[in-house]
Amino acid sequence: MIAFDADDTLWHNESLFLDTQEKFRELLLQYQDAEWIDKKLYETEIRNLEHFGYGVKGFVLSMIETAIELTDGRISGSEIQTFVDFGKKMVAAPVEVLDGVQNTIEALSKTYPLMVITKGDLFEQETKVARSRLGHFFKHIEVVSEKIPASYQAVFKKYEIDSKRFMMVGNSLKSDVLPVLECGAHAVHVAYPTTWAHEQVDSKVLESIHFPKLDRIDQLPDLIQSMINQKI
Amino acid sequence: MIAFDADDTLWHNESLFLDTQEKFRELLLQYQDAEWIDKKLYETEIRNLEHFGYGVKGFVLSMIETAIELTDGRISGSEIQTFVDFGKKMVAAPVEVLDGVQNTIEALSKTYPLMVITKGDLFEQETKVARSRLGHFFKHIEVVSEKIPASYQAVFKKYEIDSKRFMMVGNSLKSDVLPVLECGAHAVHVAYPTTWAHEQVDSKVLESIHFPKLDRIDQLPDLIQSMINQKI
Numbered sequence: 001m002i003a004f005d006a007d008d009t010l011w012h013n014e015s016l017f018l019d020t021q022e023k024f025r026e027l028l029l030q031y032q033d034a035e036w037i038d039k040k041l042y043e044t045e046i047r048n049l050e051h052f053g054y055g056v057k058g059f060v061l062s063m064i065e066t067a068i069e070l071t072d073g074r075i076s077g078s079e080i081q082t083f084v085d086f087g088k089k090m091v092a093a094p095v096e097v098l099d100g101v102q103n104t105i106e107a108l109s110k111t112y113p114l115m116v117i118t119k120g121d122l123f124e125q126e127t128k129v130a131r132s133r134l135g136h137f138f139k140h141i142e143v144v145s146e147k148i149p150a151s152y153q154a155v156f157k158k159y160e161i162d163s164k165r166f167m168m169v170g171n172s173l174k175s176d177v178l179p180v181l182e183c184g185a186h187a188v189h190v191a192y193p194t195t196w197a198h199e200q201v202d203s204k205v206l207e208s209i210h211f212p213k214l215d216r217i218d219q220l221p222d223l224i225q226s227m228i229n230q231k232i
Numbered sequence: 233m234i235a236f237d238a239d240d241t242l243w244h245n246e247s248l249f250l251d252t253q254e255k256f257r258e259l260l261l262q263y264q265d266a267e268w269i270d271k272k273l274y275e276t277e278i279r280n281l282e283h284f285g286y287g288v289k290g291f292v293l294s295m296i297e298t299a300i301e302l303t304d305g306r307i308s309g310s311e312i313q314t315f316v317d318f319g320k321k322m323v324a325a326p327v328e329v330l331d332g333v334q335n336t337i338e339a340l341s342k343t344y345p346l347m348v349i350t351k352g353d354l355f356e357q358e359t360k361v362a363r364s365r366l367g368h369f370f371k372h373i374e375v376v377s378e379k380i381p382a383s384y385q386a387v388f389k390k391y392e393i394d395s396k397r398f399m400m401v402g403n404s405l406k407s408d409v410l411p412v413l414e415c416g417a418h419a420v421h422v423a424y425p426t427t428w429a430h431e432q433v434d435s436k437v438l439e440s441i442h443f444p445k446l447d448r449i450d451q452l453p454d455l456i457q458s459m460i461n462q463k464i
Contacts, residue, residue, distance in 0.1 A: 051320045053355030057289035061316055064296070068309035078305035080312055084293055088283045122354035123285030123377045140390070145355045158372070 001161050002108060002224075004138075005170030006118035006125060008192040009217070010105075011132055012096040017059065018194065020086050024063050027082065032070045041066045046198060053145055055121030060087035091124060095131040098192075100218035105137045107221055115140040117155060117168065119147045119175060147175035149182045156183070169220060173201040177211055186232075188223065189213045233393050234340060234456075236370075237402030238350035238357060240424040241449070242337075243364055244328040249291065250426065252318050256295050259314065264302045273298045278430060285377055287353030292319035323356060327363040330424075332450035337369045339453055347372040349387060349400065351379045351407060379407035381414045388415070401452060405433040409443055418464075420455065421445045 007013035025037050032040075044062040052058030063083045067075045108114060115138050118125050122143045129135045140159060144151040156163055163185040170176025171192035178201065180187040189211060212223055239245035257269050264272075276294040284290030295315045299307045340346060347370050350357050354375045361367045372391060376383040388395055395417040402408025403424035410433065412419040421443060444455055 051323050052289055053353075057284055057293060060293060061289060061319070064312065065316055068313045071309060073308055073310035073313065075309040076305055077300035077303060077307040077312070080296065080309070081300045081305065084297055087293070091283050121285075122375055126377050143354055145358050 001115060001159075001166050002112045003115045003117045003142075003155075003166065003168045004105075005168070005172065005176045006116050006128065007120065008171045008195075009098070009169065009176070009190060010101050010116070010134060011098055011128065014192065014194050014196055016090055016093055017196070020059075020063075020090055023086065024067075024083065027079065028067060028070060037066070037070065040070060042197060044069075049198075053121065054119055055124050056087050056090045057121065057124075059090075060084060091127070095128050097132055097134065098217065100216055102134070104217050104220055105134060108224075109137040113139045115142065115159075117142045117144065117147070117152075119144050119151075147172075147179055149179045152180055152183045152185070156185075167224075169217070171195070172199045173206065174199050178205070178209070181209060181211060186227075187211050188220065190217050190220070191215050233347060233391075233398050234344045235347045235349045235374075235387075235398065235400045236337070237400070237404065237408045238348050238360065239352065240403045241330070241401065241408070241422060242333050242348070242366060243330055243360065246424065246426050246428055248322055248325055249428070252291075252295075252322055255318065256299075256315065259311065260299060260302060263307075269298070269302065272302060274429060276301075281430075285353065286351055287356050288319050288322045289353065289356075291322075292316060323359070327360050329364055329366065330449065332448055334366070336449050336452055337366055340456075341369040345371045347374065347391075349374045349376065349379070349384075351376050351383075379404075379411055381411045384412055384415045384417070388417075399456075401449070403427070404431045405438065406431050410437070410441070413441065413443060418459075419443050420452065422449050422452070423447050 004010055021041065024041070025034050028037050041062060044066045045059065048058055048062050052061055060083055063086070064080055067080065067083065105114065116129065120143065125143045129141055135141070142155055155161065156166065163183050167186040167188060168176050168180040169188045169190060171190055172195065173189060177187040177189050191214070214220060214223060236242055253270070253273065256273070257266050260269050273294060276298045277291065280290055280294050284293055292315055295318070296312055299312065299315065337346065348361065352375065357375045361373055367373070374387055387393065388398065395415050399418040399420060400408050400412040401420045401422060403422055404427065405421060409419040409421050423446070446452060446455060
């Protein structure tokens with residue numbers, strides 16, 4: 001079984017948040033400087049994970065709270081409506097499948113059962129899978145609320161997957177690689193240009209851990225072949 | 233396999249939304265009359281289902297949009313913060329397990345595999361299962377974005393469930409009973425005092441459809457026994 005992360009592995013996602021954050025920042029520059037806005041928004045997002053989890057709706061609520069805080073409550077209702085509208089646009093934004101994904105997934109699906117394991121908002125992830133037109137290549141779509149070892153163990157149990165015959169492919173070291181290795185399964189890192197600060201991993205943690213790293217997803221079939229040849 | 237809906241079947245949920253809506257209404261009575269506020273909020277909620285799905289976060293965003301609309305954008309940031317705080321309180325509210333649920337679930341779990349099938353926000357539903365302390369009675373927890381026949385079919389396929397040996401128990405005719413009967417499985421309605429308007433079913437639809445209706449969930453073991461005796 002080969003499992004893929006979705007956001008920033010199969011399609012662009014972080015860029016959508018960054019673009020929205022840029023528009024948010026521009027609207028608030030009259031009240032505060034850019035650095036302060038970014039810092040406060042990030043702090044609010046992290047604090048709100050506990051209440052709202054991952055996804056666009058939580059992000060919108062964090063933008064609203066940040067804007068209220070930095071204007072001491074003076075921000076107007078109509079400005080706040082703009083942030084809600086940002087959220088609606090994000091949810092409806094075209095799903096931009098990353099270069100090489102379509103061909104790679106199609107090729108691998110002929111030999112291996114594939115699945116998606118993604119964290120975040122169920123509603124948002126399901127609509128993205130549908131709009132990506134990749135859904136039919138995957139045997140299962142699993143949306144989990146956090147990507148920790150226990151979540152992967154639960155998926156293995158649910159689908160009766162042998163962890164030694166499972167490979168996770170994703171762009172987040174924290175979510176897609178480290179917890180999977182901890183479960184005794186295979187993990188492959190595929191680079192994405194930007195990583196949300198919350199997903200970043202201390203470089204020291206990585207020094208002692210070895211796993212394949214790819215620059216592009218279309219290098220995956222060759223990697224898998226060479227792992228089979230070497231009986232890894 | 234016996235599957236249970238969660239909100240308003242295992243624990244109170246609609247009452248939490250109604251209580252919050254009452255506080256929302258009180259805060260806005262200075263701008264509009266109660267009837268108009270309720271009507272607009274409901275319209276906004278339904279319109280936003282497409283963008284935000286079910287759950288507390290979407291409800292908060294709908295309260296915010298309604299408040300902006302009915303004050304022509306004059307509502308202040310600090311008033312809007314109050315609505316966000318309502319949401320945080322809702323997400324953290326104690327999960328009030330309904331009368332009879334604990335004993336019924338415990339008793340049935342000794343004979344049957346049980347699962348939960350609930351719609352809504354994955355993050356919110358998972359934390360509620362955890363806080364209800366009922367999680368260990370269930371073999372599977374499935375959160376789906378809509379309860380339509382295709383969602384139930386997908387669950388049957390995923391867990392290799394024979395629809396004839398599956399029973400769904402829930403308070404919503406629209407979500408828990410009608411789509412399940414359509415799949416050729418069994419469904420039992422357990423009454424809950426209030427039903428969200430969006431979940432209500434035209435009484436004419438119900439005239440030609442027959443299924444067991446219970447007033448309380450603790451009547452379920454006897455019902456199942458009598459169905460077995462009658463070989464239904």
